[in-house]
Amino acid sequence: GEDVEQSLFLSVREGDSSVINCTYTDSSSTYLYWYKQEPGAGLQLLTYIFSNMDMKQDQRLTVLLNKKDKHLSLRIADTQTGDSAIYFCAEPTTGNQFYFGTGTSLTVIP
């Protein structure tokens, strides 16, 4: 499970929905995570989904998991300028580390 892939950039207009996609490789992962990183800051845990779920909703955030295709997505409804950041998906290994994608830089245009 060392290849976690994300598209690098996404631009949306304020008020629109954003969809950030991620593909992972380890089908045995029990949880999959989304983190947010603002410039110069550490990673903030946004949400996670257990592998026996297809969808999880948390306020403006919706996580969709397609285990067959090993595809994870994060939808942000009513995107605000404060949502501009880099978003990482993360996959735990069979050990104790997380593998992170390269991150998707979300730019929200006012």
Next chain:
Amino acid sequence: DTGVSQDPRHKITKRGQNVTFRCDPISEHNRLYWYRQTLGQGPEFLTYFQNEAQLEKSRLLSDRFSAERPKGSFSTLEIQRTEQGDSAMYLCASSRERTQYFGPGTRLLVL
């Protein structure tokens, strides 16, 4: 609720010098992790502690790097004889079980 803290937040050093970073995890978390993040990349795992025992080390952790967690609480990461390629953000995370919570990071610049 106190999160993970790291000190210093920024460090500028000259090549060849030694540096040490500190991480204070969330108090009830027995697991502690160090990651390194370079510009435009996601964090890469360096090492993992459960209580005071260092249980995993990445091959990224060369002989110049050493990490300790002597009493199972705070941890230190030391880099000896720094090189320009060590310039990065060093992130610490802690967890009670699987979910990791990250600190603000220490940004290292080696001149």
